[in-house]
Amino acid sequence: MNKSRSRFMIHLAVYLFCFVVWSPFVTADNHASGSAVSYHAQIVPILKRSCQGCHHPGDPNGDLIVTTYAHLKRGGMAGEAIIPGKPDESLIIKLISGDEPAMPQNMEPLSAEEVELFRRWILEGANDDTPDEVDDMAEGNYPTYTVPPVVSAIAYSPDGSTLAISGFREVLLYDTTNFELKARLVGKAHRIESLTYTTDGKILGVAGGSPAQFGEIQLWDTATNTLIKAMRSSYDTVYGLSFSPDASRVAFGCSDQTVRVLSVADEKELIKFDNHSDWVFGTIFSTDGSHFVSAGRDTALKLVEVSTGSFVDDINSSNKGYGEINTIARHPTEDQVLSGGEDRIPRLYKIFREIQRDVGNTDFNLIQAYEAQSGSIEGYAFSADGSQFATGCAGGEARVYNVEDGKRLASVQGDAVGVFAVSFHPHGKQLATGGFDGKIRVFDTASGKLLNAFMSVPIEPAGSEDVALVVTGMT
Ligand code: HEC
Structure with a gap:
């Protein structure tokens, strides 16, 4: 085993340790608060499916952008669409609920459960629980491969x-x-x-x-x-x-x-x-x-x-x-x-x-x-x-x-x-x-x-604990 490989294993071990030690507390905490609505796990998937198609940065008509938490919080033409703690005063709730919801425009309305998730998330403070992007490839934190990459140079x-x-x-x-x-x-x-x-x-x-x-x-x-x-x-x-x-x-x-x-x-x-x-x-x-x-x-x-x-x-x-x-x-x-x-x-x-x-x-x-x-x-x-x-x-x-x-x-x-x-x-x-x-x-x-x-690279077995980066071909 060479040096870089062993460093990778240490990181993996630290990662697993954190997971095992900390996850019970996280779960306990969730249960204690009656399991708060997660922006990252529950709201984002709905936004992606039903809203993002029109409310993204590339859309010239769109004023509201829902692709990041910061944008969503900033709101659109009518100002803030979300007032933390006050779902009934939040524009977004007005638009997605009711008999004939205005949003998503010309599409199947959100289900009652989904509207309720939005309402509770806002009531609980409309918090951002997006995990830090695992984008920092610091020394020892190497990309992993489950398939061979195309060698271009x-x-x-x-x-x-x-x-x-x-x-x-x-x-x-x-x-x-x-x-x-x-x-x-x-x-x-x-x-x-x-x-x-x-x-x-x-x-x-x-x-x-x-x-x-x-x-x-x-x-x-x-x-x-x-x-x-x-x-x-x-x-x-x-x-x-x-x-x-x-x-x-x-x-x-x-x-x-x-x-x-x-x-x-x-x-x-x-x-x-x-x-x-x-x-x-x-x-x-x-x-x-x-x-x-x-x-x-x-x-x-x-x-x-x-x-x-x-x-x-x-x-x-x-x-x-x-x-x-x-x-x-x-x-x-x-x-x-x-x-x-x-x-x-x-x-x-x-x-x-x-x-x-x-x-x-x-x-x-x-x-x-x-x-x-x-x-x-x-x-x-x-x-x-x-x-x-x-x-x-x-x-x-x-x-x-x-x-x-x-x-x-x-x-x-x-x-x-x-x-x-x-x-x-x-x-x-x-x-x-x-x-x-x-x-x-x-x-x-x-x-x-x-x-x-x-x-050309060390190949990890598929389904390994670490994030597997699937490598696509060149042009
Ligand atoms: C088919 C396109 C489309 C979809 C899908 C859509 N919207 Fe909209 N939305 C619009 C348009 C057009 C407007 C009016 C122009 C504007 O304000 O951006 C608007 C306006 C809004 C506004 C007011 C923004 C402001 O400027 O103050 C909110 C809030 C909103 N939409 C939320 C949503 C949510 C939440 C979803 C998903 C559940 C959604 N929209 C899905 C087209 C869409």
């Missing part, structure tokens, strides 16, 4: 000692010598879409977010495994994180069709590039950091100047029907970008144009198009020396190629369903894959031999 640290893997609300760090789980980096973002180390290995950058809520970039100190900062941006999950060469800036793609560049020091948004016409999934910086390249669903590979944030060039000929781009990667030392996606063909481009565009819009920057993959391309990685690259594909295959002559060096089954992420060990002899089935597989790149396969 993996990355070897530049020194090769660590393999970082995306989980639900966390990044899991494995020791590459024995593949033991050595640390868990828990944050607020539910989804982790992208993992990337700075070249010096001192910072692990994480991009993700909570769908329809916020995007988040987390920077973790790799020496201490502590969060340096979490930067919020956009209102949705963000993708394709990259660091500028000096690590002073981060770029990432957004579902609102923008690419954003933030300054790491003061978290200021330096660029909000809006020249794409669909979701942006990938960003990379040029080797000198003067430009970035972005790509996504609109099939375009765009070159942008960092100092001005202005569009410079379309790197590919996006009128050729190449399909949506899911992923891009930069050659470790050259200004070359590999793009791939829907049409299964890896294409390597020069980032900077050397030949003038012609009327036929020839793919002038193209260095090489490689053989078609067995499924749409979901993940890429270059080896540290830049001599090879790997692909991860829908269908579960992963392949390794020579960059120079395009020769296929290995072809492996990296996942049962689909590989979403690949990473080369810095010594170049091992490739790790992750994808839909939640397993990490490590292959020998020369022979294609499977060296190791393990579940």
Whole structure:
């Protein structure tokens, strides 16, 4: 049992202890007061079922909001709808009771028992007994899994000692010598879409977010495994994180069709590039950091100047029907970008144009198009020396190629369903894959031999005492 696991068990034990010791008192207390009406357990379910459909924050006509206790207490146009201790003076009771109740509007009235629950709850003081949200993933309080999570990102640290893997609300760090789980980096973002180390290995950058809520970039100190900062941006999950060469800036793609560049020091948004016409999934910086390249669903590979944030060039000929781009990667030392996606063909481009565009819009920057993959391309990685690259594909295959002559060096089954992420060990002899089935597989790149396969997260048996977070798939 490793350290983090035992810490989890201690928390579980404390939790169970509290439950056993305190629950008799709670019950006794309830009985003594004739069992008070619980807002959380009895009123909220009725509000959710019969009222929330019209009285929620997104409804432009709705004045009263019932989705939180604070809103409900505040009331609507007519002022407070609830006067604690005085049900007969409370507007809400007037509206839900009587022969033809006004609320819920045009719907089946609440039952007499339900109206009575509201009345008693208000008479007893209209108290809020909502339990504190168990949202604080403090150290030791790790997410638990009853089903394997989809792995959307993996990355070897530049020194090769660590393999970082995306989980639900966390990044899991494995020791590459024995593949033991050595640390868990828990944050607020539910989804982790992208993992990337700075070249010096001192910072692990994480991009993700909570769908329809916020995007988040987390920077973790790799020496201490502590969060340096979490930067919020956009209102949705963000993708394709990259660091500028000096690590002073981060770029990432957004579902609102923008690419954003933030300054790491003061978290200021330096660029909000809006020249794409669909979701942006990938960003990379040029080797000198003067430009970035972005790509996504609109099939375009765009070159942008960092100092001005202005569009410079379309790197590919996006009128050729190449399909949506899911992923891009930069050659470790050259200004070359590999793009791939829907049409299964890896294409390597020069980032900077050397030949003038012609009327036929020839793919002038193209260095090489490689053989078609067995499924749409979901993940890429270059080896540290830049001599090879790997692909991860829908269908579960992963392949390794020579960059120079395009020769296929290995072809492996990296996942049962689909590989979403690949990473080369810095010594170049091992490739790790992750994808839909939640397993990490490590292959020998020369022979294609499977060296190791393990579940990316500890799986709890279903029905365990702790809260089970059911993990959903990626987009
Ligand atoms: C089908 C839509 C609908 C449903 C369902 C509904 N309401 Fe309403 N409610 C309205 C509308 C429309 C108004 C008048 C506009 C307003 O005040 O928001 C209103 C007004 C109210 C008001 C007065 C708010 C104010 O502005 O002062 C209260 C209190 C209220 N509703 C309570 C409820 C309760 C409690 C339920 C559930 C048991 C409920 N409503 C279900 C549509 C609905």
